[in-house]
Amino acid sequence: MTDAAQERRAGIEGATAIVPVRGGSKGIHRKNLRTVRGTSLITRSIEGLLRARGVSRVVVTTDHPDLAAAALAAGAEVIERPAELAEDSTSSEAALLHALGVLGQRGELTPVTVFAQATSPFLDVQALDDAIATVSAHRADAVFAAVLDHGFLWTDKPKGARGLGHDHRERPRRQDRAPQYRETGSFYVFDTEGFLDARHRFFGRISPAITRSFAALDIDEPEDLLVAEAIAALAERQLGIPAPSERPEDDLDVDAVVTDFDGVHTDDRAIIDADGVERVSVHRGDGLGVRLLREAGIPVLILSTERVPIVAARAAKLGVDVVYGADDKAAALREWAASAGVSLERVAYLGNDVNDLPALDIAGWPVVTADAHPRAKASARLVLARRGGDGAVRELADLVLAAREAHPQTPQHRPNGARP
Structure with missing residues (x-):
């Protein structure tokens, strides 16, 4: 047990950390469930806050059941956020005021509150603890996470660009300029009563x-997810963040599995004979995995953009539905899900390349192979350990079946009333 956890168990009151997250992110679908080094953003945020000595509890306010489940699994408490406070136009303050209102009704307000954003994957816990101490000692009413910024900002005007906050005709040396700070959005700490007023x-x-930077x-x-993945190991060492597990922390609990073909069931290579006939190599374990999914009623x-008959032949061999020659994968996925009676939120889509992005963006569980294109990995909630054509489909099937076994669903949650 960490020192922070021991102090909380001993009843020492610290700050309440509130993390507002919602399911309707526009820039990245289900953004807070996206992973960096195998751990979702929401889990990273909660685990970081719980490492802070000055934080006594973490409360997640959300409108989405998957986010709520992930928050509970990571050790946070959950407040259900009303739909009207989870719109694109809803301010963070509105979500915070609602959460504090709920805690106030329970008599659970603490003198200091932390507002943390799950979209910051690398929390500087030492800076957060210093900020909590500053507000607790009444040396400030509100503290925000920031980095020193020595850049020159400009604004574009009809008559030409102009320096913002500086005279562009003067270029003082960095050491001669007054320090300026760029707000990062990682965390805000404030006096609770002052915020409510x-x-x-x-x-x-x-x-x-x-x-730290x-x-x-x-x-x-x-693209920000690509950067985070690239610097994660170094950032974690510098910030003292424990190395995350290589697997996601929440179950892959879905009602249907949709896969691409080339680069998923195959290794993305094809052999073309003298007659122009295309041949590919598939993994027998993938075939067994598909059979096990079918037997479980999943x-x-x-779903493929390829127009070659080999795609339909493989689907027939496996006994599964097939859509090939699909120019619009998202539209095809929506149409199939509707006909199958499956919510897109309950679909796992397995892809490997940029032509899978539209489908990855609308599936509740976007999954990619280990050798997927970087942009596909950035859109994934889970990156598998197996490469395409080397058991990736079987790996996904095993995860789905394990989740089904761990969390049996009632018949009304299954497509068309199917039973396990």
Whole structure:
């Protein structure tokens, strides 16, 4: 048990950390369930906050059951957020005020509150503890995570660009310029009563908490996930973050499995004979995995943009549905899911390349092979250990079947009332 956990168990009151997350992210579908080194953003946030000595509890406010389940599994408490407070236009303050209102009704408010964002995968715990201490000692009313920024900002005007906050005709040396701070969004710490009065995270005496540069990364676009994955090992060492497990922390609990063909059932290579006939190599374990899914009552679809008959032949051999020659994978997936009576939120889609991105973006469980294209990996909730054509389908099948065994579903949750 960590020192922080021992202090919480001993009843020492610390700050309450609130993490607002919602299911309707626009830039990246189900963003807070995306993973960095095998651990979802929501789990990374909760685990980081629980390492802080000044945090006594972590509360996640969310509108989505999958996020709620992941939060509970990571050790947080959950407050159900009303749908009207989970819209694109909903402010973070509105979500915080609702959560604090619930805690206030329970008599569970603490003098200091931390507002943390799950989109920051590398939390600087030491900076957070220093910020909590600053507010607790009344040296500031509100503290925000920031990094020192020596950049020159510009704004574009009709008559030409102009320096923002500086005279562009003067170029003082870095050491001669007054320090300026760039807000990272990683965390905000404030006096709880002061926030409830101001109804805004910035009020009274405001102070920056300087974090290390690795902690400044915020996940907003798919490319940000690629950066996070690339620097994760170094960032974790620098910030003292324990190495995460290589597997996701939540079960792959779905009602249907949809896969691409080339690069998933195959190794993405083809042999073409003198007559132009195309031949591919498949993994026998994948075939058994598909059979086990079918026997468990889990519908399987092979969805491919290829127009070659070998795709249909393999699907017939496996006894599963097939759509091939699909120019719009997202539209094809929606149509099939509707006909099968399966919610897209309950579909695992396994792909490997950029043509899978539309389907990965709408599936509740976007999964990719170990050798997938970097952009596909950035859109995935899970990156498998197996490569395409080398048992990736079987690996996914095993995970789905294990989740089904661990969490038997009632018939109304199964497509068309299918039973296990």
